[in-house]
Amino acid sequence: MTEQYDAIVVGGGPSGATAANDLALAGHKVMLLDKAGRIKPCGGAVPPRMLKDFDVPIELLCTTANSARMISPNNRKVDMPVGEGGFVGMVDRDVFDEWLRVRASQNGATRIDGTFEALERDSDGTAIIAYRPKGSPRGSEPVRVRAKVVVGCDGGNSGVARATLPESDKPNFVAAYHEVIESPPEGFNGFEGNRCDVFYQGKHSPDFYAWVFPHGDKTSVGVGSAVKGFELRKAVANLREELGMTEFKTVRVEGAPIPLKPRKRWDNGKDVVVAGDAAGTVAPASGEGIYYAMYGGRAAAEAAGEFLRTGDPKALKIARARFMKAHGQVFWVLGMMQWFWYRSDNMRERFVKLCMDKDIQQLTWEAYMNKELAKKKPMAHVKIFIKDTGQLILAAGNAVRNLGKQKAA
Incomplete structure (x- = not known):
């Protein structure tokens, strides 16, 4: 039986x-x-709401991050502090x-x-x-x-x-690969154990991003890409070398396809x-x-x-x-963001610059913490819409000018 x-x-x-x-x-x-x-x-990033919604003890967090750093193709660094009372849990x-x-x-x-x-x-x-x-x-x-x-x-x-x-x-997939290493000491080449670093640089990922996320005594260094043939292991090795992290012991490595729709x-x-x-x-x-x-x-x-x-x-x-x-609305908005901003280093540079805006930072963290599009401060949404529209118009104008130059040539 x-x-x-x-x-x-x-x-x-x-x-x-x-x-x-x-x-x-x-x-x-x-x-x-x-x-x-x-x-x-x-x-390994999780919002505080996860602990509440699923009765997960805070002791399971190996550390917490209170800011994220966005790094552009031209190495512009934009820090986004979570704000008072908020955090990004790391597991x-x-x-x-x-x-x-x-x-x-x-x-x-x-x-x-x-x-x-x-x-x-x-x-x-x-x-x-x-x-x-x-x-x-x-x-x-x-x-x-x-x-x-x-x-x-x-x-x-x-x-x-x-x-x-x-x-x-x-669904379409992003291939993800990371190496979990022993964490560098605090301050090593700018490393901070309470900050998540996100690299929007085509040299590390042509269509997604690379990351350095602290996990207490360990740190995840990884990259994702949907481009066939892109060498994820080589990209992570290059990132570790660039950051001076090759000397720290690799605890384990993992890779898998990540669906994004x-x-x-x-x-x-x-x-x-x-x-x-x-x-x-x-x-x-x-x-x-x-x-x-x-x-x-x-x-x-x-x-x-x-x-x-x-x-x-x-x-x-x-x-x-x-x-x-x-969550369907949030997924749609994020999908449009990825389609528009991740397409080239030029657009990624504009995206990171946009992240300097305090309204965008606040609404981003509110949406992350609450797992819904922030409904507070309607004028902030209007300002963001105007800024996004301005970037779209600027990008369209550049595209038209480039097309004209190509025809003239």
Whole structure:
């Protein structure tokens, strides 16, 4: 007899662990299948709201940052202080993700370390998850378990999504790679343990950005790019050499595809729903994903719970509808920002200059802390709109002049 669960959650990152925990707390029989030992490359930044919304103890933060530094192609440095009472929390994904998985297990989820192999169907149409337990010999028969509902939280390259959702809806990806190193001493070549540095420089990333994010005694040095053939490892090596960080020990290295656009569909209309990177919920422009992954995991758990209660597959649509209602507008705005400002070093230079504006800084941090577009100070929004429009007009004028020069030549 194949064991049956109410829900099987595939993937134990922030999204999957949150979904499994919520479903277990709701009284469902839950299995959490996770590929043990896999750590996603991640800057590790989380907003204070995450601690509140998901009952995460502040002790899990390895440090906090109170400012961000934006570095332009011409090496212009713009510091953006968070402001009084605010902070950017920093987590180490190996510690943070494991804590979330342990919590789900303590609250009733059955935790299994293993690799997802396939989604099959029983004779009555019930979903069967075939997986290979950690340490099992190659060629051995996979273990099979039945599920009334499957929640796929197994990353941007999700096997669950590939097996159940349209291939044409697969989101575009940024390839991310980082090296976690022992932190330099405070003040070393300008390094500050409470500041996140973001490099908007084409030499480090032609279409995204590079970063140096402090994690207490460790620091993440990484880069992202969607350009095929761009050498991420070489870019990180060059950044470390430029900053004098080659002498500090490398603790670990990680790489993975990061989706930057939510899928149009998160469920198969039957018994599967996806969340987190599998659903494409990493914020464009910023690359922030932890909070959105946990929010999506909770929404998927809510949808799965409603499906288990009613048996109506339409309930699975709750996950995407809830997420997009809360964050769709922010994702659209960030997507437009990335499309416009990251296209060239010339535009990135203008973008960093724009970040010197105090109104922009304040509204940026308010949106980050609260996870919604700031609604205060309507005149500040008007000022920003005028400034953005001015930049657009200036960029268009330059493009027309360049075109005229090319024709004349």
